[in-house]
Amino acid sequence: MRRWFGFHGIALVIGMTGWAASGAEVPTFHREVVRILQKHCQDCHRPGQVAPFSLLSYDQARKRGADLAAVTADRKMPPWHASSEEGGPFQDARVLSQEEVATLGRWAEAGCPEGNASDSPPSRTWDSEWLLGAPDLVLKASESYSLDAEGRDELRVFVLPTGLTEGKWVAAVDFLPGNPKIVHHVLAAFDVRGAAKKLDEADPKPGYKAFGGFGMIPSGGLGGWSPGKFARPLPDGVGRYLPAGSDVLLQVHYHRSGKVESDHSSIGLYFAKSKVDKQVRTSRVIPPTPGFFRRPTLLIPAGESNYEIKGTQTIAEDSHLISVTPHMHWLGKNFLLKAIRPDGSTLTLIRIDQWDFNWQGAYDLATPIPLPKGTRIEMKAHFDNSAENPANPSSPPVAVHWGEQTTDEMCIGFLQMTVDNEHRDNRPPPRFAAPTDNRLPEEKK
Numbered sequence: 001m002r003r004w005f006g007f008h009g010i011a012l013v014i015g016m017t018g019w020a021a022s023g024a025e026v027p028t029f030h031r032e033v034v035r036i037l038q039k040h041c042q043d044c045h046r047p048g049q050v051a052p053f054s055l056l057s058y059d060q061a062r063k064r065g066a067d068l069a070a071v072t073a074d075r076k077m078p079p080w081h082a083s084s085e086e087g088g089p090f091q092d093a094r095v096l097s098q099e100e101v102a103t104l105g106r107w108a109e110a111g112c113p114e115g116n117a118s119d120s121p122p123s124r125t126w127d128s129e130w131l132l133g134a135p136d137l138v139l140k141a142s143e144s145y146s147l148d149a150e151g152r153d154e155l156r157v158f159v160l161p162t163g164l165t166e167g168k169w170v171a172a173v174d175f176l177p178g179n180p181k182i183v184h185h186v187l188a189a190f191d192v193r194g195a196a197k198k199l200d201e202a203d204p205k206p207g208y209k210a211f212g213g214f215g216m217i218p219s220g221g222l223g224g225w226s227p228g229k230f231a232r233p234l235p236d237g238v239g240r241y242l243p244a245g246s247d248v249l250l251q252v253h254y255h256r257s258g259k260v261e262s263d264h265s266s267i268g269l270y271f272a273k274s275k276v277d278k279q280v281r282t283s284r285v286i287p288p289t290p291g292f293f294r295r296p297t298l299l300i301p302a303g304e305s306n307y308e309i310k311g312t313q314t315i316a317e318d319s320h321l322i323s324v325t326p327h328m329h330w331l332g333k334n335f336l337l338k339a340i341r342p343d344g345s346t347l348t349l350i351r352i353d354q355w356d357f358n359w360q361g362a363y364d365l366a367t368p369i370p371l372p373k374g375t376r377i378e379m380k381a382h383f384d385n386s387a388e389n390p391a392n393p394s395s396p397p398v399a400v401h402w403g404e405q406t407t408d409e410m411c412i413g414f415l416q417m418t419v420d421n422e423h424r425d426n427r428p429p430p431r432f433a434a435p436t437d438n439r440l441p442e443e444k445k
């Protein structure tokens with residue numbers, strides 16, 4: 001907050017000296033500003049959506065003119081945590097250009113002039129229907145979920161049986177948030193082991209409460225949604241395999257509105273219409289897992305404010321990366337995923353300088369990145385387990401281990417990839433081809 005006062009101070013001084021004197025033409029709401037708001041802000045800042053106020057009209061923008069300039073100059077809004085200096089580029093990146101930031105700054109400094117309504121582009125309209133037409137399969141929980149008015153954000157996983165009697169290749173996935181006011185973002189995955197169903201049965205309310213991920217390791221990922229993200233089909237010949245009998249897991253991140261709200265979100269699946277040769281595979285970069293348990297030996301000492309955790313993985317076959325999903329809990333501070341190719345060239349896949357638990361999701365690459373066989377993926381993240389970290393769920397701080405609870409931590413780089421010389425010719429992936437033993441280890445005794 002302190003920084004903003006500085007900004008207002010500068011605004012005042014410049015306002016007094018007058019922009020006109022500099023000769024630059026002052027932007028107006030109707031000519032420049034509304035175009036920026038339409039493009040970058042209104043997906044969330046309109047009635048019934050996740051942001052707390054609308055930015056549609058001149059009055060709404062003028063009232064907060066200085067704030068709009070400050071939060072965009074700070075890159076606090078729109079919320080987008082991947083660095084635009086390195087990594088990506090990503091689809092639907094919510095990032096303003098330098099010029100757009102400067103325009104908002106000059107407009108605020110000039111006292112937020114309205115300009116002529118005749119300069120204004122038509123208002124935006126939003127389609128609340130499926131963008132890619134009617135899905136082949138729409139899944140939603142059997143009943144809606146009621147979210148309490150107060151408290152921290154909540155992560156809830158809904159287990160949606162597909163009822164599929166044969167495996168399907170999925171070419172596109174879309175989401176319809178039931179109540180966009182409280183649906184902050186959505187991640188989807190699937191489970192063939194019945195593990196999520198057990199968690200659901202143990203929780204009396206619809207779905208089950210999760211703290212970070214899905215509360216279990218899913219069998220594969222199905223992408224994600226956040227406001228402003230548009231469903232796009234996978235490239236021709238590429239699909240995600242959804243085995244017969246799978247449960248789709250819909251992890252919804254809820255943001256409370258101050259009132260009791262109800263939500264009934266759905267996921268729409270589009271099956272491939274042409275032959276699929278390459279399956280989207282989910283892989284994970286995690287910290288080392290010595291010994292027996294295949295669980296990372298993560299331990300973040302209490303009080304440590306910049307604890308480093310690393311992980312690495314080597315790519316076994318020539319591949320293409322299509323999406324990355326960094327995952328940490330409340331103590332996460334920053335996150336970096338790099339690829340070191342066999343020829344020695346290094347490429348940043350994603351860099352997040354200020355991790356925000358409330359804004360995590362799947363980052364889809366604008367174009368798939370080639371990762372030749374032998375490429376080393378290196379993950380490096382830092383955690384703040386000090387009392388100074390306001391997000392720390394433990395006060396005073398305690399030593400933190402690997403785990404699914406909100407007071408545990410994780411450090412995972414989920415990768416969605418295809419393998420270059422895979423030719424499935426629609427055949428199911430070997431993992432799911434043979435009749436699988438779907439029982440959990442404890443059930444096999």
Ligand code: HEC
Pocket residue numbers: 036037040041042043044045050051052064067068071072077078079094096226227228
């Ligand atoms: C993806 C959704 C989304 C987009 C896009 C978005 N906002 Fe926000 N905005 C929010 C939410 C949610 C909040 C409430 C605080 C929070 O959760 O961070 C917020 C809060 C704000 C605030 C209040 C400051 C604060 O920290 O509470 C300002 C000012 C703001 N947004 C301006 C903008 C502007 C300007 C743009 C476009 C350039 C924009 N926002 C784009 C979701 C969004």
